[in-house]
Amino acid sequence: MVCEESGLVWLIVSVCRDLDGPPVAGEIHQIRPCGYQAPLVGRSFHHGVLDCYTLVRDFYARELGIELPDFARPDGWWDDGHSRLYMDNFRAAGFEPVPEGALLERGDIILMAIRSGNDTPNHAGVYLGDSQMLHHMYGRLSSRDVYGGWYRECTRLVVRRVVGLAPHEHGEKP
16 A cells, blocks of 8 residues: 555565575565555555545545545554544544534544543544444454444544535645
8 A cells, every 4th residue: 555655666675694694685576556446345454554544535535536635643643642633633624513413414524532542533434324434443444334322422523524625625635
């Protein structure tokens, strides 16, 4: 995935070493970007590369034709006691809070606090309609699940894309 995102050819070299000798380069393998896109459902989790926010971005790009900005996010940011990745950035990505009690719409982003040390939202899912959401939990495969019960209890905020609020909906890169 990083090769695809960078657009660069990657070289992988094995390095071997005898007990007493210097390191010796082995075979060189070349990996070229080929246009691969991870599936929305069933992708493995790798924080910052294939995580819940990447899934939100991919859904918006593929299903709605809207490119959302990427935000730097070190692993475990939600446990540092002060980082608020989603709360600090949803407006910059063109979203506004959905009023309490409003009906959810396809594409609404559900912000949840799941095992978050400071109760800050650290997980995001996309509402698909019919009480279904698309999300990618830490350490699990991305999935389509029923939005209700425990997930609803973990929800801290739902945000909705506001057309024209951010410059990224016509394909401009953030």
